[in-house]
Amino acid sequence: MRNCRCKQGLVDAQFNLRGTFGSPPSATRDKFMPYTLETMEEIKLLNQFKLDSTQSGIKVHAHQAPPATVAAAARLFDKGLTDHVDGGYLTERGLVAANHAQILMGLLAQD
Numbered sequence: 001m002r003n004c005r006c007k008q009g010l011v012d013a014q015f016n017l018r019g020t021f022g023s024p025p026s027a028t029r030d031k032f033m034p035y036t037l038e039t040m041e042e043i044k045l046l047n048q049f050k051l052d053s054t055q056s057g058i059k060v061h062a063h064q065a066p067p068a069t070v071a072a073a074a075r076l077f078d079k080g081l082t083d084h085v086d087g088g089y090l091t092e093r094g095l096v097a098a099n100h101a102q103i104l105m106g107l108l109a110q111d
Helices: 037-046 067-078 092-109
Strands: 002-006 009-013 082-084 087-090
Touching (some): 037 092, 087 092
Antiparallel strands (some): 002 009
């Protein structure tokens, strides 16, 4: 058991040797998602959403945004995280994903 301090207070977290929380289900124990540039672009895009309002979305302009950002927006839509291929609003699933992404960034940014 390892104690982690975060904005919400002291959290008890059980880490296994791979650095994940608890014990992953046996079917996925050896299948961890690799970190790719595409994944990082998706996380960067999720971090741009404002979570204090469900009526706050983003628009990725295909003629102005970098191609990697346009592609990330399309992948988030394909995964059911946003309601439009060019950004739009977060779905319920997208809200959970963006919340996790933003919490992770906050934890990593702590001194």
